Structure formats: structure tokens, C-alpha cells
Amino acid sequence: MQGTDAPQRARFAVPALACDAHCHVFGPADRFPYAPSRRYTPGDxxxxxxxxxxxxxxxxxxxxxxxxxxxxxxRAMLDALRWAPARYRGVAMIDDATTDAELRAMQDAGVRGIRFNFIKALGGAPDMRVLHRAADRVRPLGWHMVMQLQGDGVREMEATIRSLDMPVVIDHMGRVDPALGVEGPAFRTLLDLLRDPRIWVKLSGAERMTTAPFDQALPFARALLGAAPDRVLWGTDFPHPNLTTPVDEMELLNLVPSFAPEEADRQRLLVDNPAALYGF
Known part of the structure; x- marks a missing residue:
């Protein structure tokens, strides 16, 4: 864990086979170089x-x-999946240059979804024609679409999300502005999207919405879990790219009982839901 003052033990009984449904590996760069077009360069x-x-x-x-x-x-992500195939699944980034053979190899390695970023600091919205072509290619594999949106981006993409004939996972509670509260228009749109049984959301990214102890993020997580208890996921977002302050993953884990006080909800959030979506 990265922080120094945060708790070092979980304050609740973490269920067996609990899943971090959103984390990253970076490098090592001497084996897996970073993209020339990247907007940031992380440490390995x-x-x-x-x-x-x-x-x-x-x-x-x-x-x-x-x-x-x-x-x-x-390659770095796939190397990790093949290192621990029973424990890991993956979400890839693809484009028109990705071959059918590469998609089959990813499927065999444990990839179960593709991701597109809509964050301005990371390059902004992708070419939507590429997104739709990618969706058409992976839909027969049973994969899903992951979208990283921010605030009003949830509203802007609502029609597209509804039009995709596949499961769609929204990263980090939509990265909504906590100052607008749970009645904010972007968050209300996200809640409305969850009426669709194909839409999932990650109860992660508290450290991107606010600062420790992250209390401002809790009402959003509670509302999302209440709206779709069988379609929520949780993740650390390790190693928290682009954040300038250290984050302790144990502190994030210890938020879970604050928005999921019932053991049954924690079992779904941490074990059953990711197992269903990712095929563990």
C-alpha cells in the first residue's frame, strides 16, 4: 500500500475470492514500452x-x-493474465489495427472486455466509428464495453450507451462532481441508466472525486449499490495514475462497509458480481 498513515488491516471480514475489478500494471518499460502517443509516463x-x-x-x-x-x-496486461490465469481477467484497448488472431489470443488469456477513454486529459472522446466497429467485433465473443467518462460526459454519452447491444460498464461512478450531490444531473442520468439490465458501474474512484477520508464519495456509492446491487463492482484503481497525492488501497477497501454495511451486499460487490461478469 502506498500511504503511510492509513489503516494496515481491513476493518471487516473480506470474503474469500474478493475481486479488485479495476487495477493496472505498468511496464516494466524495458519489456513493455509505453505508447509514443501517451499523455503521461508512469513509473513501472x-x-x-x-x-x-x-x-x-x-x-x-x-x-x-x-x-x-x-x-x-x-502485452503487459496479457503477460500478467498468463502469469496467474485462475486469479486474473483483463480489459483491453483495441482499434482497427487489432487483428482477429490477437482478439482470439486475448480471449484465451482471459480478456473479457474493451475500454475507451473519454477524459479530456487523456485525449478526449475516441473516434466513435472505431468504437462501434470494435463493439461489433467483440460482441460475438461475449465481451463488454468499459467507458471512462467524467461528469457531464455521462449525459453526453447516454444515447450511445443505450444503443450498444452489449453490457456496458461505467468506470469510477462516472467521475461525477461531488459538489453537485446525488441530485446532480450527471449522477441522476447514471442512476437512470442502471434501470437497463445491461449497464454496470464501478464503485471505485473515490480518490478521484474527493480527498481522504473520502466521505463525500459515500452517498454516491450507496445510491448506486441500492439501484443495482447485482451490477456493481469495486476496485482500487492501483496505482492511481495521474494523482499527485499518495493513496492507500487499504483505506479505500475500508470504505466498503460504509456504503455496503450488509454482508450479502459485500459478497455480491466483491465476489459474485465480478465472477458473473468476468467468468471466474
Whole structure:
């Protein structure tokens, strides 16, 4: 864990096979170079470091999400999946240059979704024609679409999300502005989207919405869990790219009982839901 003052033990009984459904591996750059077009250059955070974090948290599974600093070169993520195939699943980034053979290899390695970023600091909205072509290619594989949106981006993309004939996962509670509260228009749109049984959301990103102790993020997580208890996921977002202050993953884990006080809800959030979506 990265922080120094945060708790070092979970304050609740972490269920067996609990899953970090949003985390990353970076590099090492001498084996897996970063993309020339990247908007940031992280320090190396290889699979061994990620595994050590999960061991400290008591997590038995993880979904490794391809980050924009590696672009559509998914080799670092795939290397991690093949290193621990029983524990790991993956989400890739692809484009028109990704071959059918590469998609089959990703499927065999444990990839179950593709991701597109809509964050301005990471390059802004993708070419929507590429997104739709990618969706058409992976839909027959049973994969889903992951979208990283921010605030009003949830409203702007609502029609597209509804039009995709596949499961769609919204990262980090939509990265809505906590100052607008749970009645804010972007968050109300997100809640409305969850009426669609194909839409999922990650109750992660508290450290991107506010600062420790992250209390401002809790009403959003509670509302989302209440809206779709069978379609919520949780993740650390390790190693928290582009954040300037250290984050302790144990502190994030210890938020879970604050928005999911019932053991049954925690079992769904941490074990059952990711198992259903990712095929553990």
C-alpha cells in the first residue's frame, strides 16, 4: 500500500475470492514500452507489485484494465493474465489495427472486455466509428464495453450507451462532481441508466472525486449499490495514475462497509458480481 498513515488491516471480514475489478500494471518499460502517443509516463508498476498489494488486502482475484499510457499494446496486461490465469481477467484497448488472431489470443488469456477513454486529459472522446466497429467485433465473443467518462460526459454519452447491444460498464461512478450531490444531473442520468439490465458501474474512484477520508464519495456509492446491487463492482484503481497525492488501497477497501454495511451486499460487490461478469 502506498500511504503511510492509513489503516494496515481491513476493518471487516473480506470474503474469500474478493475481486479488485479495476487495477493496472505498468511496464516494466524495458519489456513493455509505453505508447509514443501517451499523455503521461508512469513509473513501472509490474505484475509482482500488483500481486503484493492484493496479498496485503486479502484479495484473491483481479481485473487488470489496460491503461492509456500503454495504448493498444496490451502485452503487459496479457503477460500478467498468463502469469496467474485462475486469479486474473483483463480489459483491453483495441482499434482497427487489432487483428482477429490477437482478439482470439486475448480471449484465451482471459480478456473479457474493451475500454475507451473519454477524459479530456487523456485525449478526449475516441473516434466513435472505431468504437462501434470494435463493439461489433467483440460482441460475438461475449465481451463488454468499459467507458471512462467524467461528469457531464455521462449525459453526453447516454444515447450511445443505450444503443450498444452489449453490457456496458461505467468506470469510477462516472467521475461525477461531488459538489453537485446525488441530485446532480450527471449522477441522476447514471442512476437512470442502471434501470437497463445491461449497464454496470464501478464503485471505485473515490480518490478521484474527493480527498481522504473520502466521505463525500459515500452517498454516491450507496445510491448506486441500492439501484443495482447485482451490477456493481469495486476496485482500487492501483496505482492511481495521474494523482499527485499518495493513496492507500487499504483505506479505500475500508470504505466498503460504509456504503455496503450488509454482508450479502459485500459478497455480491466483491465476489459474485465480478465472477458473473468476468467468468471466474
Amino acid at each position: 508498476k509490474p505484475k509482482e507489485m500488483l500481486a503484493a498489494v492484493h496479498a496485503g488486502l486479502g484479495l484473491g482475484r483481479a481485473v487488470i484494465v489496460q491503461a492509456s499510457c500503454h495504448g493498444t499494446d496490451n
